[in-house]
Amino acid sequence: MYDLFVLGELMSEDKHGYILQERLQYAVGPTRKISPGTLYPLLSRFVESGWITLQFEEKKEGGRSRKLYGLTEHGRERFQELMVNPVEHNTDTELTFQFQITYFQYVTKDVQLMCLDQYLGYLHNNLKYVNSLSEMIAKKKINEKQLFQVLRMLDHRKHVLLADVGWVTEEIERIKTTKEL
Template identity: 65%
Template sequence: MYEIFVLGQLMEEDKHGYLISERLKHAVGPIRKISSGTLYPLLSRLVNNGWVSLREEEHNGSRARKIYGLTEAGRNRFKEQMASPLEFNTDAELIFHFKMSYFHHVPKDVQLACLEQYLEYLTYNLKYVTSLSQMMSTKEMEESQRFHVLRMLDHRKHVLEADIGWVRSEIKQVEQQIDR
């Protein structure tokens, strides 16, 4: 899941592992924890696959920094990852956010495909929440519990509807852009 983020970071410029780690921590937010045991094995795998290069650079007389850079194969891998379909799983929103932050590296058709896939994901979830609300309305349960469950589902519905509206607006904006 973090591969797209790392490759996207290296599309900008070469970076040392600590900087990539700090940016990843900011990108995932304050709740999700990213350990060195997640990032550095990923960087090693990317190097082993030939997608990322590694060099050491002296830093203020202390231990040498490992600097990671993107190879041509890594650029191709990044473009493949950006064009790959969004999977409907618990990480879909985060992956969408990663991809969207790197839209400036891909053509308009890839941006639109990503937005359309996310719209499909949101619509799928909205249909699920709506059907669950209908089911809970008729399910036998304590009335106070039903009330709170339906409020929770109503909240989820409103959030999804707002997200759907936002994505539709983004699609219109991208459609109006001149393709580069």
């Protein structure tokens, strides 16, 4: 997932590691912490894989040299592969999808639609699960107050999923009717 983010960020221009870390932190939000121990080993692996380049800028007075990362042609190919690979349905699916739509400008309309269709499938699977869970729990013999709150929680989740389904469906239609640049 972070692979997609880093390669996507480097599609437009070379960046310093601290800029990548700052943007990644903004992207994942306030509840996840992105440490240098997460990002810099990933960057090192990408350099070894030939996906990105590493340049050292000259030291400023009293400071240390800064690392500047750039994307190679092999890295551009890897980015395209990550965009078309099916997204695994796990706890990072929503964040991966957010990364994908952030970098839609670097892929074709067909790839954009494929990403949206995959995410729509993920949403429909979750919606089916929430509906079946609601039905199952409603039949259980549990405390009435607790049952009410659990069903309210599931109803909330259902509303969030339906809102996401609506947005993705509208986005699919918007992209289908937009001319590719």
